[in-house]
Amino acid sequence: NAGVTQTPKFRVLKTGQSMTLLCAQDMNHEYMYWYRQDPGMGLRLIHYSVGEGTTAKGEVPDGYNVSRLKKQNFLLGLESAAPSQTSVYFCASKQTVMNTEAFFGQGTRLTVV
């Protein structure tokens, strides 16, 4: 049982390039989340999804798009990367029942030069 898996683990992009981060979970969770974590800023919610085919904006959605075409996958896209998007990105998933915990992936370290 792998839990939550993020691909890739590391990536260096040039300004203006695009890329997609993949989050996959094998726990049949309905809810999935994308966060970014920067020094001194904590975990900030980018986008989230409460089920297949749904997405919603979080605290810092600008510059990112997401898709949830399959229940087990949540994709985070950067159409035109900027240095300000250099960060560590975490994906998480949880069940719909309110009093359940979220499970996190191992993170993706993205550098935009």
Added chain:
Amino acid sequence: SQKIEQNSEALNIQEGKTATLTCNYTNYSPAYLQWYRQDPGRGPVFLLLIRENEKEKRKERLKVTFDTTLKQSLFHITASQPADSATYLCAPSGGGSQGNLIFGKGTKLSVKP
């Protein structure tokens, strides 16, 4: 907008003492509150969850309180050990946007031998 404050960015204590971390929230009424631990380079890991109708919850050396009047949760680690050194994050959740999961910035705890 929802706001979550954790009392300090860093807390240094001596081994064997009790560490107390504070989480305050404003502008919403969570149905429950979660605490997570994050080690450097890794994703957060769930520790404890407390519901709005629970005053206190314990798990081994951990204790969490939840005061909905003060809009505050306290997280205690008794008989602290150097292995408890990590960043601790709180996440008041539920009671608002369905599925939304936002974290405080965290408190970095250092336990000195």
